[in-house]
Each structure stands twice: as C-alpha cells, then as structure tokens.
Amino acid sequence: MTNLEKYINTFVETFKIEASETEDLEYQAIPAWDSVGHMTLIAALEETFDIMMDTEDIINFSSFEKGKEIMAKYDVEF
Secondary structure: OOHHHHHHHHHHHHHOOOHHHOOOOEOOOOOOOOHHHHHHHHHHHHHHHOOOOOHHHHHHOOEHHHHHHHHHOOOOOO
C-alpha cells in the first residue's frame, strides 16, 4: 500500500466516508470532522505513519490537501 493509499484510508476509516469524498474534504465540512473527529484523525495518522505532529501542525490541518503539505514536513511523501 502506498503512502497516499494509507493516507486516504485513514480518512475513510476515521470518518466512515468513501475514498472519493476525501479529495476536497475540509475541516467541519462533514459532521464526523468536528473537534473530536479531528483529534481521532490526527491520532490515526500519527499511528499509521509513526510520526508525532507538532501542535501548530495539528491546528493547521484544515483539509485533506493541507494535510498532505503538513505530512511532507514529517517525510511522508505521496
């Protein structure tokens, strides 16, 4: 499984959505991505990619696309 597939799958499993729904997904655009869902997503990403995100990056993780930029800071390439 590629890093992109893992990344997409983390969103799918966390928010119980289809992979096709991830592309333009933004924070609070769906009921599941509320503040609790956000922390669940962050924890799942940290576990999946064996990283520990800085608080600033957790706060700035505002969309699927922005998340890809942030993940690059942790040497996760897509």
